[in-house]
Amino acid sequence: MDDNDDLKDLIRTIPDHPKPGILFRDISTLMLEGDAFASTIDRLADLLDNGKPDLIAGIEARGFVFASALAYKLGCGVLMLRKSGKLPGTIVSIEYALEYGTDMLEMHDDACGPGAKVVLVDDLIATGGTALAAVELLRGRGALIDQALFVIDLPELGGADRLRDLDVTSHALLSFAGE
Incomplete structure (x- = not known):
């Protein structure tokens, strides 16, 4: 991490x-600054290995913002x-x-097919539950996913x-100690 x-x-x-006890990392303040947001997208793109993907998969809701901007920059879906x-x-x-409790992630059944090269994007990774589910969902459709990009990592949450452990390289621009 640079x-x-x-x-x-x-x-x-x-x-x-x-x-109580949680320190919420609010990324909306970064998103309000146009130059900083643009720089964030450029820096996320620079973290990618293995060339341009076919698709950027964004997790609802803030992940959509970063995924869309990154896909635009890279010229992919x-x-x-x-x-x-x-x-x-x-x-x-x-x-x-x-x-x-539990939650559920969904995607259109024809959103990606076998062999599609997909990069997962979200604003933050904490315990990884949602990201792990996303990888499983995408791989269940035959997608090739070996990278995930995040603006923020909370490394103590693992x-x-x-x-x-699922052979997905996780890149993040920022790291915050604690939750």
């Missing part, structure tokens, strides 16, 4: 959100990984565990390590 302190300075920390019940038409889904 020195991205200029971007880190634009991330607002909100204590005790969504529950955007695949939306949505929460349950938001997509029309035929979908494929995966249920995954959260700290207190999500990037869990992705590496």
Whole structure:
């Protein structure tokens, strides 16, 4: 991870959100700064290995913003990984565990096929539950996914390590200690 302190300075920390003891890393303050947002997208693109992917898969909701801008920069498509019940038409889904219950990710069943080279993108990786589910969902359709990009990593929560266990290289621009 390179020195991205200029971007880190634009991330607002909100204590005790969504529950006591959590330090919420609010990326919306970075997104409000046009030059910083553009630089974030350029720097994410620079982290990619193995050339241009076919698709950038963004996780709802902030991941859509970064995935769309990155796909535009790279000249590739955007695949939306949505929460349950938001997509029309035929979908494929995966249920995954959260700290207190379960959630579901969905995508159109024809969004990608066997052999599609896909890079996963989201604003932040913490425990990795959603990212791991996304990888499983994409690979279940035959996608080739070996990279994931994040603006922020919370390394103490182990999500990037869990992705590496699935042979997915996780790149992040910024790292914050703690939650």
